[in-house]
Amino acid sequence: MLEFLADHSAIAALLKVFFLLMAFVMPLASLSTWAERRQSAMMQDRLGPNRAEITIPGLGWTLRLWGITHFVADALKMAFKEDLVPSKVDRVLYGIAPIMAIAPVLITFAIVPFGSDLCVGKMTEIITSLEGCRRTIPLQVVRLDIGMLFYFALASLAVYGTTLAGWSSYNKWSLLGGLRASSQMMSYEVTMGLSLMGAFLYYGTLEPNAMVLAQGDNPLNWGLFYQPLGFILFLTAAIAETKRAPFDLPEGEPELIGYFVEYSGMRFGIFFLAEFIETIFLAAIVTTVFLGGWHVPGLHEDGFSFLKLPHIAVVLLRSAVWGGKILFLCWLQLLIRWTLPRFRPDQLMRMGWKQLLPLSLLNIVLTAAWVLWRSAH
Amino acid sequence: MTGIASLMGSAATGLPSLLAQVAQAQRIPGKIDPVPWCPAWAFWVLAALTVAGALVTITRRNLIGAVMSLVATFFGLASIYALLSAHFLAAIQVLVYAGAIMVLFVFVVMVLNREEEEPWSLRSPVLKAFGTGAVVYLLVRIGELLFFARPPLPQRAGTPPPNFGSVSEIAEYFFTKFLFPFEAVSILLLIAVIGAVVLTRTVAKPTSVHDLPLDQQPKDPAADEGDSGAHAAGHGAGGH
Numbered sequence: 001m002l003e004f005l006a007d008h009s010a011i012a013a014l015l016k017v018f019f020l021l022m023a024f025v026m027p028l029a030s031l032s033t034w035a036e037r038r039q040s041a042m043m044q045d046r047l048g049p050n051r052a053e054i055t056i057p058g059l060g061w062t063l064r065l066w067g068i069t070h071f072v073a074d075a076l077k078m079a080f081k082e083d084l085v086p087s088k089v090d091r092v093l094y095g096i097a098p099i100m101a102i103a104p105v106l107i108t109f110a111i112v113p114f115g116s117d118l119c120v121g122k123m124t125e126i127i128t129s130l131e132g133c134r135r136t137i138p139l140q141v142v143r144l145d146i147g148m149l150f151y152f153a154l155a156s157l158a159v160y161g162t163t164l165a166g167w168s169s170y171n172k173w174s175l176l177g178g179l180r181a182s183s184q185m186m187s188y189e190v191t192m193g194l195s196l197m198g199a200f201l202y203y204g205t206l207e208p209n210a211m212v213l214a215q216g217d218n219p220l221n222w223g224l225f226y227q228p229l230g231f232i233l234f235l236t237a238a239i240a241e242t243k244r245a246p247f248d249l250p251e252g253e254p255e256l257i258g259y260f261v262e263y264s265g266m267r268f269g270i271f272f273l274a275e276f277i278e279t280i281f282l283a284a285i286v287t288t289v290f291l292g293g294w295h296v297p298g299l300h301e302d303g304f305s306f307l308k309l310p311h312i313a314v315v316l317l318r319s320a321v322w323g324g325k326i327l328f329l330c331w332l333q334l335l336i337r338w339t340l341p342r343f344r345p346d347q348l349m350r351m352g353w354k355q356l357l358p359l360s361l362l363n364i365v366l367t368a369a370w371v372l373w374r375s376a377h
Numbered sequence: 378m379t380g381i382a383s384l385m386g387s388a389a390t391g392l393p394s395l396l397a398q399v400a401q402a403q404r405i406p407g408k409i410d411p412v413p414w415c416p417a418w419a420f421w422v423l424a425a426l427t428v429a430g431a432l433v434t435i436t437r438r439n440l441i442g443a444v445m446s447l448v449a450t451f452f453g454l455a456s457i458y459a460l461l462s463a464h465f466l467a468a469i470q471v472l473v474y475a476g477a478i479m480v481l482f483v484f485v486v487m488v489l490n491r492e493e494e495e496p497w498s499l500r501s502p503v504l505k506a507f508g509t510g511a512v513v514y515l516l517v518r519i520g521e522l523l524f525f526a527r528p529p530l531p532q533r534a535g536t537p538p539p540n541f542g543s544v545s546e547i548a549e550y551f552f553t554k555f556l557f558p559f560e561a562v563s564i565l566l567l568i569a570v571i572g573a574v575v576l577t578r579t580v581a582k583p584t585s586v587h588d589l590p591l592d593q594q595p596k597d598p599a600a601d602e603g604d605s606g607a608h609a610a611g612h613g614a615g616g617h
Contacts, residue, residue, distance in 0.1 A: 090439075144464065145465075145544055146464050146465055146468045149465070149544075152468075152472050152476075153468045153469075153471035153472040155476075156471070156472050156480070157475060159480045163483050163484070164483075166487075167483075168441075179484070179488065182480060183484065185480075186480055189476075189477070206544055
């Protein structure tokens with residue numbers, strides 16, 4: 001089975017796409033829609049959505065689990081709602097806008113390494129390095145030389161989803177939301193790209209898995225400690241790219257409702273889901289660049305120094321810890337979202353262009369000087 | 378409609394082929410397949426997409442539709458770059474042209490939000506004659522290229538070297554052989570940025586008393602009530 005996959009990389013890539021999106025990203029995104037409301041309720045001393053439950057027919061036994069099945073109820077509600085299309089919309093652009101919002105972020109998951117390479121044929125053995133492996137299966141859909149540039153290129157296309165939704169809806173509030181979204185995303189894209197340049201200089205590569213390998217299993221060597229400024233700048237700019245509070249001006253409910261005000265049912269659901277998938281992707285990128293990716297503190301290729309583990313256990317443990325890091329960062333984003341109030345548009349622009357951008361340039365200069373000094377010594 | 382069709386075509390054909398191409402170029406030492414994988418049909422599909430997108434761009438009245446079909450054209454071009462193993466160029470093409478410049482176009486079109494009207498160039502007979510002449514010249518040159526002068530094309534370009542189109546290779550060219558043009562372009566861009574800032578900069582004139590520095594702002598009359606009459610009178614004479 002694994003030998004077959006190692007020889008047919010296209011089939012392996014399809015399986016990896018299926019696993020990553022269907023078994024990890026989509027369930028996590030659906031769950032975050034519930035977690036966000038539940039967490040906000042806890043932070044505001046309310047109960048939140050806790051009523052959805054499953055009754056198992058034969059036993060008469062009710063499974064409530066803190067209302068975790070709310071996301072199923074929400075999905076069913078959206079699927080069965082009337083698909084209302086206002087009469088004056090530009091039908092084609094109105095139709096493709098949700099697709100253009102969700103497609104780029106799903107495609108960019110291709111470059112995320114979600115585990116270390118599998119060594120085919122030595123799954124149950126204790127190995128000290130991958131050197132002796134004849135065939136390996138990378139736990140990453142594509143391993144690109146251009147790496148993070150692929151992410152930037154596709155992320156820059158995500159603007160079209162919101163902008164076209166705002167324009168095609170034939171509604172003044174939608175249009176204003178779309179305008180705000182495009183100006184905000186254009187402004188913060190610059191900082192988002194430049195804030196990672198320091199990390200690129202430090203690692204000397206653009207390829208995400210190579211960055212993870214460069215960080216190693218010692219947490220003190222992780223990117224966070226070498227690029228603290230880059231970490232804060234990237235997190236800020238990338239949260240602005242996801243258009244979530246405190247950067248949710250395109251959908252500021254008291255003023256505009258949002259660029260998707262004319263969307264209903266599953267079309268709105270796609271915009272909603274795309275936002276949560278973006279938070280997961282942001283968590284994945286931050287994990288890869290700054291938090292050691294799939295590395296577990298102290299876990300070498302042959303297990304811990306006090307406990308040797310077979311190869312398959314090491315790989316599974318690494319993937320599990322990778323998932324845990326992503327859950328932590330998703331939780332952190334929900335926390336930020338319910339802690340900070342929304343910016344004003346002028347504050348947003350001033351922060352993007354006059355504060356974050358010069359700081360990210362400073363980060364590049366400092367890192368370059370440091371890399372030069374390090375290579376000279 | 379056609380603009381959108383070509384756009385969806387680009388999403389349907391361009392992206393998977395880009396993905397397949399880059400997947401093929403996974404740089405795993407000792408694992409890479411030395412046979413270049415470049416099906417001819419992929420090129421023809423992408424070339425047709427690029428040309429169709431360009432044609433729709435110049436024929437469509439709806440500005441947003443035209444802009445979106447231009448995005449499709451850029452996407453087709455980027456995919457062709459990827460087919461030619463120029464992955465870095467493909468990513469930059471999407472990032473800069475499709476992702477940044479065209480977003481700015483959409484933004485400007487949305488802000489202006491003009492009604493669809495007859496393009497001005499079709500009104501003047503002089504411009505009509507000029508345009509007709511240009512099209513005739515273009516057709517003559519294309520016909521010349523297709524039917525008369527046909528230099529023998531190399532049948533097989535050969536496999537590109539393993540590092541071809543990679544970021545490190547391009548960086549090496551930029552910082553050794555082409556350092557001067559590279560730096561010259563960066564200075565040119567800097568001049569353009571400074572020029573844009575100078576052109577859009579307006580001398581800050583306070584439009585409201587609240588924009589003045591605090592010590593120059595007139596005092597709130599309600600706050601003066603408790604003060605002595607002489608002070609309030611003096612302030613009223615001087616400040617308002």
